[in-house]
Amino acid sequence: MATVDNAVPPGESPEPFEETVENPRRRDYLSIGAVAFAGVGAGVIALPLINQMNPSEDVLALSTTEVDLSSIEPGQAITTSFRKQPLFVRNLTQKEIAEADAVPLSDLRDPETLEQRTKEGHKNWLITLGVCTHLGCVPLGAGEGENRGPYGGYFCPCHGSMYDTAARIRQGPAPKNLFVPDYKFTSDTSVLVGEA
Amino acid sequence: MSFPWAEQYRPKNPVMRWLDEKLPLPRLAYNAIGAGYPVPRNLNYFWNFGVLAGAALAIQIITGVVLAMHYAADSAVAFDSVEHIMRDINAGWFLRYAHATGASMFFIVVYTHIFRGLYYGSYKAPREMVWLLGVVIFLLMMATAFMGYVLPWGQMSFWGAQVITGFFSAIPIVGENIRIWLLGGYAPDQAALNRFFSLHYLLPFVIAGVIILHIWALHIPGSSNPTGVEVKGEQDTVPFHPYYTAKDGVGVGVFLLVFALILFFAPNYLGHPDNYIPANPLSTPAHIVPEWYFWPFYAILRSFTADFILPAKLWGVLAMFGSILILFFLPWLDKSPVRSSNYRPVYRIFLGILLIDVLVLGWVGGSEATPTYLILGQISAAYYFLHFLVILPIVSALERPRPLPNSITEAVLKGESGSRMSETAVGGEQAAPAE
Numbered sequence: 153m154a155t156v157d158n159a160v161p162p163g164e165s166p167e168p169f170e171e172t173v174e175n176p177r178r179r180d181y182l183s184i185g186a187v188a189f190a191g192v193g194a195g196v197i198a199l200p201l202i203n204q205m206n207p208s209e210d211v212l213a214l215s216t217t218e219v220d221l222s223s224i225e226p227g228q229a230i231t232t233s234f235r236k237q238p239l240f241v242r243n244l245t246q247k248e249i250a251e252a253d254a255v256p257l258s259d260l261r262d263p264e265t266l267e268q269r270t271k272e273g274h275k276n277w278l279i280t281l282g283v284c285t286h287l288g289c290v291p292l293g294a295g296e297g298e299n300r301g302p303y304g305g306y307f308c309p310c311h312g313s314m315y316d317t318a319a320r321i322r323q324g325p326a327p328k329n330l331f332v333p334d335y336k337f338t339s340d341t342s343v344l345v346g347e348a
Numbered sequence: 349m350s351f352p353w354a355e356q357y358r359p360k361n362p363v364m365r366w367l368d369e370k371l372p373l374p375r376l377a378y379n380a381i382g383a384g385y386p387v388p389r390n391l392n393y394f395w396n397f398g399v400l401a402g403a404a405l406a407i408q409i410i411t412g413v414v415l416a417m418h419y420a421a422d423s424a425v426a427f428d429s430v431e432h433i434m435r436d437i438n439a440g441w442f443l444r445y446a447h448a449t450g451a452s453m454f455f456i457v458v459y460t461h462i463f464r465g466l467y468y469g470s471y472k473a474p475r476e477m478v479w480l481l482g483v484v485i486f487l488l489m490m491a492t493a494f495m496g497y498v499l500p501w502g503q504m505s506f507w508g509a510q511v512i513t514g515f516f517s518a519i520p521i522v523g524e525n526i527r528i529w530l531l532g533g534y535a536p537d538q539a540a541l542n543r544f545f546s547l548h549y550l551l552p553f554v555i556a557g558v559i560i561l562h563i564w565a566l567h568i569p570g571s572s573n574p575t576g577v578e579v580k581g582e583q584d585t586v587p588f589h590p591y592y593t594a595k596d597g598v599g600v601g602v603f604l605l606v607f608a609l610i611l612f613f614a615p616n617y618l619g620h621p622d623n624y625i626p627a628n629p630l631s632t633p634a635h636i637v638p639e640w641y642f643w644p645f646y647a648i649l650r651s652f653t654a655d656f657i658l659p660a661k662l663w664g665v666l667a668m669f670g671s672i673l674i675l676f677f678l679p680w681l682d683k684s685p686v687r688s689s690n691y692r693p694v695y696r697i698f699l700g701i702l703l704i705d706v707l708v709l710g711w712v713g714g715s716e717a718t719p720t721y722l723i724l725g726q727i728s729a730a731y732y733f734l735h736f737l738v739i740l741p742i743v744s745a746l747e748r749p750r751p752l753p754n755s756i757t758e759a760v761l762k763g764e765s766g767s768r769m770s771e772t773a774v775g776g777e778q779a780a781p782a783e
Contacts, residue, residue, distance in 0.1 A: 202529075205543065211533045231630055235534040238630045261655070282630075286661055287514035288535075289507065289632040309634050310511070311650055312717050325652065327659040 211236075216346030218338070221277065229294040231282055234333060234345050238282030240294045240306070241343075244317065249275060251304060252318035259322075262329045266318040269332050279343065280319045280330035284308040291315060291330070306330065351570065353582040355383045380567060386585035387592055388573035390760050394468070395571070395592075396599030397461035402559065403600055404454035407607075409552050411447040412496075419499065421545035423538045426501035427626045445615040451493055452618045453607050455641035458486065466699060469687030470572045476679040477565040483675045485558050490642070490672075492551040495544040497639060498536070504620045506627035507636045509536040509544070515649075518665040535629055575759045576687025577752055584756040635716055643713030644706050645671060650717055651729040667729065674736050681736055684744035691750040695743050702735045 217234045219241055224230055229242035244252075249266065257263040270278060282290050291306035291313070292298040301307030303316035303323070313324030320329040334348040357378040359365045368375055378384045418437050420429040433440035462482070465471055471479035494512055498505045513530050517523040532539025570579060579585055586592075610617065618640055622633045638646050645668050652663040689696040705728050712725035753759035 205529050205532055205539075207528060207533050208539065211537070211539065233630065236537050236629060237535045283535075287511040288517075289511065289636065290630060308632075310507075310632060310636050310717075325650070325660045325664065327655070327661045 216344055219279075219343050219345060220341065221343065222341040226276065231290075231294045234281070238290050238294075239333070239345060240278075240280050240282040240319070240330070242278040242280075242294070242319075244276045244278055248304065248317040252316060252320075255316065255318075255320075261321050261327070264318075264320060264329055269318055269320075269329070271335075271337060274337060277343070278317075278319060279335055279345065280332050282306075283331065284310065284313055284326055285321065285328040285330065286311050286313050286324070286326035350379060350384065350567065351386045351579065351582070351585065353585075354379070354386050355587060357382075357384055380563065381593070382589045383587040385567065385570075385588040386579075386582075387571050387588050388579055388584060388756050389586045389591075390573050390575065390756050391571065391592065391595070392574050393595075393599060394460070394464040394574075396596055397457050397464060399596040400457045400599055400603050401454065401461055403603065404450060404457050405552065405555060405559070407450045408447065408454060409556070411443050411450060412549070412552065414443055415447055416545075416549060419545075421499065421542045423501060423541050423627070426499065426541060430500045442611075445611055448619060449607065449611045449615055451496065452610070452639075452641065453603070454489065455493070457603070458489065459641075462486070463703065466702075467689045467696075468572060468574060469576055469682070469684075469689070471679045472682065472687050473679065474569040475566065475572060478562060479679060480676060481558055481562040481565055483672070485555055485562060486675075487672065488551055488555045488558065492548060492555065493639065493641065495548040495551070498541065498544045499548065500623060501541060501627045502623035503625040503627055503631075503633050504623040504636065506536055506629065507632055508638055509540060511636065512638075513540075515665045515668070518659070518662045520662070536627075537629075572687065573756060574688060574690065575753055575756055575764075576691070577754075577756055577759070580755045581757075637714055640710070640714060643711070644709035645713070647709040647713030647725040648729045648732065650713070650722070651726045653722065667733075671729075671732060674733070678736070681740050682744050683741065684747060684749070686749040686752065691752055692747060693750060694747045695740075698735065698739050698743055702732070705731045705735070 214235055217232065217239065219230075219232055219239070221241065221243070224241065224243045226243045227245045227248075229240055232239050232241065252266040257265065266275060266278075269280075270276075282294060284291050286308065287310065289308050289310035291308040293300040293306035293315075299307050299309075301314040303314050305315040305317045305319050305322075307314055308324065308326065311325050313326035314322050315326075315330055316322050318329075321327070333345055335343045335345040336347060338344050357368070357375045359368050359374065364374060367373070375384075415433065418429065418433050418440065420426060430444070433444050435441075437443075465479060465482070494508070498509045509531075513527050513536065516530060517527045519526060528534060530540075531537070532543065573579075620637070622636075625633075637643070648671050649664045649668040652660045652667065654660055656663065658666075684692065684695065686692055689699055709725065709728045709732065712721045712728060715721045753762070753764065
């Protein structure tokens with residue numbers, strides 16, 4: 153142990169002083185302490201240098217988006233922007249809801265029911281990020297006449313991921329369902345995205 | 349650091365003598381790229397590509413520094429500032445096309461340089477460190493090229509940034525946070541563009557630094573040569589200057605001819621028209637592909653479509669990075685003591701197959717992800733790893749190499765200096781008699 157107590161001060165030792173782990177000098181203690189202190193200091197200085205790369209306050213300030221649902225007919229979807237990412241807001245038809253409910257959970261890569269992916273009493277409103285969970289492309293299917301893939305939901309043109317009517321991954325390289333952000337209904341025709 | 353018969357630097361001019369005492373920079377250059385560096389006498393034109401890579405880096409740095417005087421790394425004006433360079437800046441079109449085409453030329457040269465290393469066993473002892481530093485340079489080049497491609501802030505720039513930073517989100521648990529940290533937001537935007545510009549400006553100088561280490565490590569054992577036989581005496585070498593400065597000069601001339609041909613007659617041939625559409629975060633182009641020099645790796649990334657223990661996405665990312673990282677282990681995977689493939693009849697065939705395999709991967713990576721291409725890509729990706737992990741160790745253990753010449757000079761005098769691959773292969777059939 154590098155303590156001062158068991159160190160023999162140089163000069164008091166009758167024999168030439170030998171440096172060992174059991175027999176350290178007072179100077180070793182000082183140099184280890186000094187280097188360790190400087191190391192901790194360098195580590196602390198590194199923190200702001202790393203942290204500056206995290207999203208800044210103005211980016212975080214865009215954290216909620218209000219969406220008006222009144223003009224979206226059943227079967228229609230709109231693409232809006234949430235945290236500078238595309239957000240799909242879809243008004244599901246009864247047929248699409250029935251199709252999503254008919255899929256057994258065991259068939260799913262990322263098992264979730266449509267209920268879990270929508271809000272109670274608003275099962276027809278499917279609100280997801282329009283960001284493919286594979287590598288972040290915008291899937292097709294929200295626009296009028298776009299290819300919705302064999303499962304009738306969304307189809308990612310980049311690497312061929314296919315999503316069903318509940319925007320759940322069914323085929324292709326994507327690992328997860330399209331992400332459902334936090335949101336709440338502020339009235340029957342408007343939602344606030346970004347807050348639970 | 350050099351052979352004992354290397355010429356000594358003896359400045360005659362008193363000013364140079366004075367400088368040599370205070371700061372021996374001319375001496376350093378003399379010993380590194382002048383008459384003071386003895387080089388095997390039988391190097392062929394494949395040995396030009398190191399110098400050509402240096403020339404390509406110099407072109408990139410010079411045109412890049414100039415372009416940075418006119419470019420603005422702000423997501424609102426970046427695209428317009430590039431068009432401003434193209435239309436309004438004096439000779440701006442020339443500088444930008446030179447920089448964009450120069451990047452492709454740099455990769456063409458470096459891929460040839462890497463293949464030279466593979467064919468002639470330049471990665472083997474005692475030059476492992478040269479090879480390892482070379483792989484580091486290659487990784488830095490890829491990072492630099494990717495970030496440079498983002499700067500014009502067109503559709504391919506934006507979606508390339510989205511997809512490539514998406515690789516990091518494949519890391520379990522912390523992946524998404526790493527991605528957000530790298531981008532400084534939830535999607536590529538102002539913060540990402542600005543930091544990419546900063547790093548794109550920085551990394552070429554880091555590359556230049558690692559190149560100095562690469563050359564330093566090379567000059568300890570000295571250059572290899574097409575026979576792979578070590579230098580045995582003074583008769584095996586010639587001074588770098590004037591012999592190889594002249595030979596490299598020829599190579600640089602040919603390089604500049606090809607460069608000018610693309611630059612002036614087909615500057616957009618290697619790019620994507622979609623990148624002339626301003627970035628739109630709400631719409632992905634129908635067919636996104638990276639630049640051609642990433643196609644083989646992109647094909648490997650896309651080859652994984654089904655989960656197997658780990659998610660398919662993570663497999664793809666691991667395999668893609670693994671395909672480059674495996675090169676770090678090459679000096680220890682290939683145990684054959686013979687360096688040059690001219691004397692390795694079996695390995696030579698498999699190296700040819702690997703070359704075709706990588707070209708197929710590149711073709712698949714640049715094509716749309718249809719099922720046919722996907723299967724072709726999967727087979728090619730599997731073969732790529734099979735080559736390094738199975739075929740190479742087995743071949744190097746079992747292969748019976750052709751007899752090596754006793755020395756470089758003997759090979760040269762017999763006319764089998766390895767100047768041309770085909771010529772040597774025929775010449776190598778005969779056993780080299782000892783003198």
